[in-house]
Amino acid sequence: MVITPDTQIQLVPNQSSSVLGKETVLLNYELGNYYELNEVGGFIWSLLQNERTMSIGDIEARILDEFDVEPAVCHDELMLFIDNLLREKLIEVLA
Amino acid sequence: MEVIPYYYSAYGLTLGSEIRLPPLKEINPCLVDVLIKRAPLLPSPSLQPTKIFRAGLQATFAQNGPQQLWLSWNPLLSFMVINGKEIILDTVQRDEDVLSLFTLSEALGLILFQRGYFLLHGSAIELQGKGVVFLGEPGAGKSTTVAAFAQQGVRVISDDMVCIQVSKTEPPLILPAFPQIKIWETTVAGLQLAKNELTAVREGVNKFSWHESISFTENAVPLEQIFVLTAPNEVEDAPVEVPKHQIPLELLSYFPLADALLQGEPLKDYFEKSITLAQVVPLVKISRPADFTKLRAFVNHLKTSV
Structure with missing residues (x-):
């Protein structure tokens, strides 16, 4: 699957998450997999929780607003993170 | 009927x-x-x-x-x-x-x-109206610790299985199990407990039940603190507070029933209760006191500091 800035994504339904301290802990309770997200990962997660559906481009813009990070670095790291979330079946791409 | x-x-x-x-x-x-x-x-x-x-x-x-x-x-x-x-x-x-x-x-x-209660393999006591839970691997000294407190007249809430009522709006409560502590003969000897107050348990050789003369909590007690007992010197001498985000996984390892229960909705429910606990209850790792003299000192220290 090719991920572009226009690709729309959303969280899968079978997950539960919470912020504890600076970390976000989350559980896919159908698969029984447990994860911890760091501050930036938790920020992206909370965006998807609030907005329900977002494009990759919008997420990238919000990260650049919130964190002091080089745009090129931000893009690469975001793509890697999205790829991981997809592989772990924590998010899905809207057709 | x-x-x-x-x-x-x-x-x-x-x-x-x-x-x-x-x-x-x-x-x-x-x-x-x-x-x-x-x-x-x-x-x-x-x-x-x-x-x-x-x-x-x-x-x-x-x-x-x-x-x-x-x-x-x-x-x-x-x-x-x-x-x-x-x-x-x-x-x-x-x-x-x-x-x-x-x-x-x-x-x-x-x-x-x-x-719908949250269960942990551990033991619990009541100190000044506050519930203190002890977790640890089998043999870590949970029951021995509780017996040492009971010997000082501290009320016991539970031995072996701790049952907690977790809600999103009220503080967590430990439910009183029933008056019994099960301890090994070495503990009986180390604490110098009177053997005529104990009965043998059909669970293993040299295991005893202490139930007649212990002081027992009758009502639910607010959960104040959770300790994980580790082998002497496994952690630093000073107690180590576990970061909040690590508490849910730590608690999961003390689930006392079949792990197969924790899947789908029941797993979600257990996870969310463990998060509620992590938000309000500190979890601290401490080295088990290395001998009975140190255990007595630990009991006296905690009695005054909780």
């Missing part, structure tokens, strides 16, 4: 039982929350091995949804636990101490799980 011969209470529930359940004290007949009876069981789905061992036997487990559970200690006895209301016991065994031992541990735990 069937006549129930024995009435008891444990974990804030009233029990009506066809079998005697020593060391519980009988109460007056009443409307019961849980019925315990002997009968043949319905056929179960395929029983799977668990990590639960008791009296040297490994338990097997099966479920048909979370409200219909089977727990078997083949060839000794088998349970079916239904809707948080009924324990059916199938056995040819007549020794009431053995039947009681198995009924009042994991079988009753399954009832509590079905009723």
Whole structure:
């Protein structure tokens, strides 16, 4: 699957998450997999929780607003993170 | 209508039982929350091995949804636990101490799980109206620690299985189990407990039950603090507070029942309760006091500092 800035994504339904301290802990309770997200990962997660559906481009813009990070670095790291979330079946791409 | 011969209470529930359940004290007949009876069981789905061992036997487990559970200690006895209301016991065994031992541990735990309580393999005491839980690997010294507190007149809430009521709006409460601590002979000797106050348990050689003369909490107690006991010198001498985000996984490792229960919605529910606890209750790792003198010092220190 090719991920572009226009690709729309959303969280899968079978997950539960919470912020504890600076970390976000989350559980896919159908698969029984447990994860911890760091501050930036938790920020992206909370965006998807609030907005329900977002494009990759919008997420990238919000990260650049919130964190002091080089745009090129931000893009690469975001793509890697999205790829991981997809592989772990924590998010899905809207057709 | 069937006549129930024995009435008891444990974990804030009233029990009506066809079998005697020593060391519980009988109460007056009443409307019961849980019925315990002997009968043949319905056929179960395929029983799977668990990590639960008791009296040297490994338990097997099966479920048909979370409200219909089977727990078997083949060839000794088998349970079916239904809707948080009924324990059916199938056995040819007549020794009431053995039947009681198995009924009042994991079988009753399954009832509590079905009723939505959060369970931990551990022990708990009450200090100045506040509940303190001790967790640890088997042999880490949970019961010994609780016995050392009980010896000082501190009230015991629970030994072996801790039952917590977790809600999003109220502080978590520990429910009082029943008055009993089970300890090894080395603990009896180390604490210099009077042997005439103890009875032997049919669970292992040299294990004793202390129930007649301990002071026991009658009401639910707010959960204040959780300690994980580790082997002496496994962590630094100073207590180590576990970061909040690590608490849910830490608690999960002390789930006292079959892990197969934790899937789908029940797993979600358990995870969310562990998060609620992580937000309000500190979890601290401490080295178990290395000897009985240090244990006494630890007891005296905690009695004044919680």
